[in-house]
Amino acid sequence: MNGEGEDASKVIHVKFLTKLDYPFKVPVTSVVIPSSVTRLGLSSIVNSLLTLEKPEPFDFLIDGELIRMSLEQFLNAKGISAERTLEIEYIRAVAPRKEEKPSLHDDWVSAVDGSFPRFVLTGCYDGLGRIWSSPGSCTHILEGHTGAISSIAFANSEGAEGVTVATASRDRTLRLFKVDPAESGDSTTRVGAYKILCGHKASVASVAAQKYGSKVCSGSWDCTINVWDTNESTSELSVPGKKRKGNNQAEEPQLEGEVETTLVGHTQCVSSVVWPEHDVIYSCSWDHSVRRWDVETGKDSLNLYSGKALNTVDVGGEGSALVAAGGSDPILRVWDPRKPGTSAPVFQFASHSSWISACKWHTSSWFHLLSASYDGKIMLWDLRTAWPLSIIETHKDKVLCADWWKGDSVVSGGADSNLRISSGISIS
Template identity: 70%
Template sequence: MDIDGEAEENSRRVQVRFVTKLKPPLKAPPTSIAIPPNLTRLGLSTLVNNLLQSAGNPDWKLEPFDFLIDGELVRMSLEKFLLAKGISAEKVLEIEYIKAVAPRKEEEPSFHDDWVSAVDGSDPRFIVTGCYDGLARLWKASGVCTHVLEGHSDVVASVGIINPEGAEAVTLATASKDRTLRLWKFDTEEPINNPINIRAFKILRGHRESVQSVAAQKSGDMVCSGSWDSTINLWRTNDNTDGDLVSIKKRKVNDQADESQLEGEAMSTLVGHTQCVSSVVWPQHDTIYSASWDHSVRRWDVETGKDLTDIFCGKVLTCIDVGGESSALIAAGASDPILRIWDPRKPGTSAPVFQFSSHTSWVSACKWHKKSWFHLATASYDGKVMLWDLRTAWPLAIIESHKDKVLCADWWRGDSVVSGGADSKLSISSGIPVL
């Protein structure tokens, strides 16, 4: 019997207390216990599950947990983490546990006729997708398409819900490689057995090249668009002024009928980028952010049209989103595998405050979770969607539901991630306990 080895193992134990903000029955007893220092996240999760089961929960079902020490997620053995952070193991160590952020379910995919190039999950009632076949579609659930938006003559590169959440009549904007944007209106509450084909009430013309991205002002009064012509255009969204009626031929089965549509022009143009404006977001009433192939992120004053901030990163930028702490952090993906995050409130904003590099190809989409300061999702040409937490450098979860390049991704209903790609399908990964 190796008494010396056993004594050494006992002496190397760490006194810990598990705490949580989770509600019963997810609260473990607050007493301190001695545990081996070589435990990893899996071992700690097993331990907490055993504590919960022994605390009067005989029918307890195993729950995966993540662990925070001093506000940082543990992604190595406890011993290595304490050593790396210079944390003493002499006193009782307080470890907070939270639900592990990872999908619990993969819904059946929703198939399209071509690559899925755009997705918007900002309304909990439905998902909007844009496709290389020139159509946009509304999905109320996995495989349930309720509306098909017809009219574009080329790829629908971007889609955006315009009106405030919860409005009965929905207004959408789509941007296309046919150089136009289109505005659509429809009622989501009407009973539908088969997909309804609808046409835009307004066509927005003015860009000289493909329109790559569209974003709506929170009030819904305007949208902005980024284009391959290096400009950002601002457009009004109303359907009764600021446009000329044009006659559009609409083919019917037996005859031809004229349909009237409004045609709008840009109310202003933001000039400054020198290459394709790949992505735009409109997080505050008077502020637009843009990312470009000219390697820059720019912040624009809507009223004056002035470029207020330039951040250069030395790489072609493909996507941008603003969120996180105080809705102030700028996340952008690029033509390398790195997701960069800047905090413009700090001096020297040209240097990212975070860089995540687990992808192996272009980052095609990045989206902050609307209710979390820490969480965001990315999509990549490497075929993966990744979930991130700013409190650790490693992805929380890797979603591999696509068999080809992932071109777009978004959060939906707070606990799901929706994504589309070159495998022509919309995927829904659900049951993600972010909050």
């Protein structure tokens, strides 16, 4: 009993600081709190100081690191003295405030893109791409593939009118679609491709658009990466016997694009590609590697090895230079290629219980990224702690794809045939 009383009597002097504006700013004065308090307890204390009508969940940092244990355990682990007045920064907790109603598809949702704020793109095992303006509201259906869609991406160059969408499929082709957002009304518009991209010898696993350009790249089970032009060139001949129906249902000629460049080096399936800089492509493969490619020379300038077959790669974080990848184990790995002399990951997150199917950096944060897994969960991560900030468990089966949308939402698809949108996520 005496020991318990002694533990309970341990207190720490703290000051709560924040970069948040009114009404989330507390007076900067020293307060005394129990050393045994956890993050939830700290959040309750700050809420009592703020006297908000509705409690707000907060996260807390000491010396730039998030607290994920009791305050006393954290101080002991970091060797921080409890004798001085501690400065604790608080931020709004990163967690969804709202779950939108699901958008049901006819088959597994295998691809999603949330990079355009007005719409969400999905690709499905039924061979159709879909454009959603809001939960449950499908404005356009992109048709023509004869196999499951494996990847989908907005492919607009800066200032382009309308929306250009690229799809990749198990039918070995990519297709390019032009969509006029003004056409979307109460009914769903069916759109055919204006260009078919043929050249891969096996299923196409991934497509990504060039940043500030008019090209797309694709990764395939034939172990190659192809680079294509999205322009509707008048010099290209229409494909004999191939026509598309426009929105007025009149048949129009359909162009077939040729490969501009092929990047060769991977020895197994190229499972994911991203194009974060004008002339730089990143890829990952079932050969366990992440590679960085110079588009102009066609050579790879970086090789990172994970020891596992990889399904997904993305580039972002500090300086838009960190490489995140996941695959055939539950570990999300993050490398910093700017650090010379080492190919080891600088971060490894291991809270999933099955293969990782997707990872995506937040576009405006150095610290935040998400991962999706066959365990049915989406996890939101912050590089300042080894534990997930939040776990989204809205899917009833494997999660196959996920992305950020509008900066404060997560869009995802899975084997439950649903597009799910988790919104109201505060990224500080």
